[in-house]
Amino acid sequence: MKTSTFLAAVTAFAGTAAAESMAKLRELKIDTWARQHEAGAYDIDRYQATAATSCVNGKAGEYQCSNVDLKGFLRHQDMGSSTRKGNDIWGWTAPNGREFATVGQTDGTAFVELLSDGSLVYLGRLPTQTTSSSWRDMKVIGNHVYIGSEASNHGLQVFDLTKLLDIDPSSPKVFSTTSDLTAIYKGFGSSHNIVAHEETNMIYAVGTAASAGCRGGLFMVNVTNPASPVKAGCLSAGGYVHDAQCVIYKGPDTRYTGKEICFNFNEDTLDIVDVTSKSSPKTLSSKTYNGASYTHQGWLLDSSMKYLLLDDELDEYYGNGKASNKKTTTYIVDISSLTAPTFSGIYQSPATSIDHNQYVVKGLSYQSNYGSGLRIVDVSSIPSKPDGSGLKQVGFFDCYPEDDSYGGRAEFTGSWSVYPFFKSGYVLLNSIERGVFSLKYTGAGAAFASE
Secondary structure (H helix, E strand, O other): OOOOHHHHHHHHHHOOOOOOOHHHHHHHHHHHHHHHHHOOOOOOOOOOOOOOEOOEOOEEOOEEEEOEEEEEEEEOHHHOOOOOOEEEEEEEEOOOOOEEEEEEEOOEEEEEEEOOOOOEEEEEEEEOOOOOOOOEEEEEEOOEEEEEEOOOOOOEEEEEHHHHOOOOOOOOEEOOOOOOOOEEEOOOOOOOEEEEEHHHOEEEEEOOOHHHOOOOOEEEEEOOOOOOOEEEEEEOOOOOOOEEEEEEOOOOOHHHOOOEEEEEEOEOOEEEEEOOOOOOOEEEEEEOOOOOOOEEEEEEOOOOOOEEEEEEOOHHHHOOHHHHHOEEEEEEEEOOOOOOOEEEEEEEEEEEOOOOEEEEEOOEEEEEOEOOOEEEEEOOOOOOOOOOOOOEEEEEEOOOHHHHHHOOOOOOOOEEEEEOOOOOOEEEEEEOOOEEEEEEEOOOOHHHHOO
C-alpha cells in the first residue's frame, strides 16, 4: 500500500477507506485456508471424479450453472499434487493447434491437454523450485511458460512446453527442476504474480520480495532468449504492484501511440505507466476510487483501449463503498486520457462473492469469483453506457456448492482463476479445493466469443 502524502490526500479526497496491504490480505487468506484444511477441504478423495455433464435446469451434476456445460474435470490429486490445493492457471496453444493448460498448485505446476471434446488429460508436472506456497503464477510467451511463486528463493522457472507434445498420457512425467528447465532465473527470489507481454518478450514479475530491490513493483525481465533471461529494469516509484496488463498502446490518447503502457493494480490505485524505456519508466497517472480496499486485477475492455475493467479483492469482504451489499463489484474505468482516467460506473453480480481474476474476450468478461465460480458478463454495452447500466450476466458455473445453501459468501474459497483464450472456445477454471474444470459457454455470443 502506498504511504506518500500525495496519495493519502488523493484517497481522503475520494472519500475512500484506507486500503489494506498485501501482508494483511495474505493473513486473511492463510487464516481461511487453515480453517478449510482443518475441515478436510483438501483431503484425498474428498471430491468425486466427474464426467462431462450438460447444464440442465440450472444444474450440471452437483454444480449450479446457467448456459455453461461441464466438459471435463481433473482433481488436483489426479494431477499429481500431494497438497491437493490449486491456484492460478494459464494456457498454451502449440504450433500444431493442440491446446494445453499449465495448472498452478501449491506444490508445483501440472500440465494438462485439452482434447477436441473438451475432456482433459494429465501429462505430468513440474515441482516447485523450493518449497510449497499457496501462491504460484505462470504466463506463456511463445513456447515457454514462466513460473513464479511466493515460495522463498523460488526464482523464475522457464520451461519449454514443447516437451509435452510427445508424452504418453498413460505415463505422466514428473519433470526435473534442474535438467528439464530451459533456465532458472534468480534475479529475484519470491514473486506474487507474473505478467507477460508477448509483443515485447517481456516478463514483469510483481510483488517481489524486498531483497529484489524493486519495492514489489514491476521487475522487468527480457526473455527474448528464454535460455538466458536478462533484467531490463525496475519500476519502484509506485510501490507494490499486485498485477498488471501491458500493451503496445493504440488507444485514443495519441500522445502515447506506439508506446509500451502497463496498467498496474497497486493495492489502492490504478497506476498507468509508460515502460517504453525500461531504464526510466514514467508513471502517467495514479487513481483511486470510492471503496478502494485492495485493488487487485483488471483487463482492457477491447482493442480500442478506451475502457478498462477493475476488480477489488476486499471491498466485498469488508462491505466497503458500492460493495456494501457484498455482491461482486466490477469497476469501469474510462482511460481515454492516460494521464487523467476516470471511474465511470460499476457492475454488480447477482451473487454474493469476492472477485479475483477476469479476462475479456470479444465483449464477454470471464470472471473467476471465488465462491460463485465462473461468471460470464456481457460488457459490450460499455462504450454506449459507461455507467455500467447495460451490463448483464449471461452465464455461470458455480464450482463451490458448499455455500449454495447460504446464497453465497464473501470468502476466499472456490475458484482462483480462469483461462478463456483458446480458439476452441473451451474455458478452463482452476479451483482451490477441487481441481481444474473444462467448461463451454452456450449462451448469447458464444459463437463469436471463440472465433
